[in-house]
Amino acid sequence: MLKDDITSFEADHHGVFLGFSKLQKATNENQSPLLSIWEDKIRVAETWVDTYQSHEQNVTTTFWDLGNEFLAASREMMSNAATITKNGTIPLSNHRDWFYVIQNGPYSLYSAYVDLLDAQANATFKKGDILMNLLLALIIVEACVLSIATIAYLLHLSQRVSMYRSKVYSIFIMIPNNLLRSLASKKVSASEIYHFLDSKLVLNMKICSVLCLIFLSDKCGRNGG
DSSP states (O other): OHHHHHHHHHHHHHHHHHOSSSOOOOOOOTTOOHHHHHHSSOEEEEEEEOSSSOEEEEEEEOHHHHHHHHHHHHHHHHHHHHHHHTTTTSOGGGSHHHHHHHHHIIIIIHHHHHHHHHHHHHHHHHHHHHHHHHHHHHHHHHHHHHHHHHHHHHHHHHHHHHHHHHHHHHHHHHSOHHHHHHHHHOOOOHHHHHHHHHHHHHHHHHHHHHHHHHHHHHHHHHHHO
16 A cells, blocks of 8 residues: 555656657746756655764755655655564654654645646746637638638629629620711601501511411311311
8 A cells, every 4th residue: 555655746846848649858948947946955854864963954955856755755764664663662753754744744845846846837827828818819810811701702793793794784895986976866757657556566466466366277177187
């Protein structure tokens, strides 16, 4: 159980700094001091100097080294606890590895991870802001492109309408001016109008007669058959 916890913590400690699936070391990107949190010597670790005159000593170290020292001390206590205590005759509190784990785990190492989580959260929020600005820029570009395309299409349609109107009016331009003047100044008498109407009426009557004859002949042919 303890071995699994130590192995899991080691994988997380190394993975957050160096990357999990591939090597990707933490950096100070987006004004977030991730790399500084890992590598700046600002962490105070309490150590036990077990010499002739044993005493406590504070050392300044990095977050990376603090976690690795904590892992090394934990593995030492897990593997050699019986030897260190001589089967329980010597208390663990007199050993430097036990002292390192107890004094630095809940305090220095915990506060370092709190600072790291805050920095990662801020970096995530800044990336979200960058993404929102990018999406806004894309929306603006898309709106501009659609507006320009619509205006261009309307201009194209108006040009086609203008060309069609010019073709219609060009018919009058193609007619000679002398002919237009003569037609405009030509006088038509009432007798000419009546003559024109009579000729139209006669033509229509002839057409009706022909149609009637065709109809009667077709009907007679069917009855005779």
